Amino acid sequence: MQREHLIKPLLGHKYPTIAYGQGVFLYDEDGKAYLDASSGAITAGIGHGVQDIIDAMQEQAGKVSFVYRSQFTSKPAEALAAKLSDLAPGQDYWSFFVGSGSEATETAMKIAIQHWQEQGRHGKNKVISRRMSYHGITMGALSMSGHTLRRRRFVPLLEDFPVVAPPYCYRCPLHSSYPSCGMACADDLETAIRRIGAEHIAAFIAEPIVGAAGGALTPPPGYYARIKAICERHELLFIADEVMTGIGRTGAMFAMEHDGVEPDLIALGKGMSAGYTPMAATMVKDRVMAPILQGSRSVMAGHTYSANPQSAAVALAVLRYIEQHGLVQQAADRGRYLLAKLQQLAGGIPIIGDVRGKGLLLGIEFVRDRATKEPFPEAAGLTSRVIEKALQKGLLVYPASGAIDGVGDAILVAPPMVITEAELDLLAELLEAAIREVMEELGAPTAP
């Protein structure tokens, strides 16, 4: 066999080779079809092979693909920033464009710190985050992340930023339960601020719904309104990491709308270009930009590909497509349909402990014993087995387990927003078959 040169996630593993995609299906070189129930990495929100986007791509490529942002601005980049602001809560955001979600959160951190520096408050430079969170793979983003597995090798090189309790109601980290808990997990932020001192803290960052590090952990209504009030009380900026939830997926353009919250900064990625081009954004409220505009008038952030017209034109076409086809409402409607289907599945499958999420960002947590919530031992590799079995059946779902972070085994089910009810029926059918086969392999009881 020829030697390999491409570093893939698991070295030595044989991955199928993609040929093409259409709608919610992907097809490999052997002609096998896959129902993309994870939108790749919760990215391909409008499905594959959409002609409008291909047309926009070609049109811009025919004009100019790249200019450097210190030499030119471009109509697509200007229009994209204006469009994002129009769609966002409060409609008063600036945007800085980058190429990935990690860059978007890291840039948000830097702008938050700069916001305070411009006012002479140089001590405010820590960022609080939550355990069981993921904000990206670069060192700054990883410093703000609670994803133990992804941090572990680099811990000595990371900033030791403070973390607070995640809103993980199924296994409450504070051993309480909603609603009698009074959302003590939100108040944990205030406790941390008091202990550290607000004069040392620039911002708090959170994913509206925790994705890869928790399997669609969804806080109770009002949680983010409480968080925002705490941030305001102590002069912290609130960064919403909407890289996974952003642009429609949860049944709202921005997931923060569910709680009526206008974040100070928003990180976007994945769904904003739906995978048609690497494109991400850090959105910044007027009031956060104000001291920078009055001060150095320059945001200390970069990246060669920032705001390149090619990617901007593609992302703009994606946003227009989402609007024109009513995909936000569709994500809400189809999400309710899928949630009901998965809950129905759970009724008959004893190893499903919890089904959660919003819109088309849903999570399933698996347990060995539903009554005690005892997880499967790590050695059973349950999540990998489910993913692998589903793949064999032509169904793609996304792993979200983090045994060391307190969640056992979980997957994300997050198909493109264009999925039909018939395709959701097929999704549920394939998923049930995959889970049942894994249960048989493990000798788990197959009836509740």
Ligand code: PMP
């Ligand atoms: N934030 C969140 C919430 C994410 O889900 C991800 C990616 N899984 C990132 C940041 C990092 O994005 P990227 O992989 O594009 O760097």
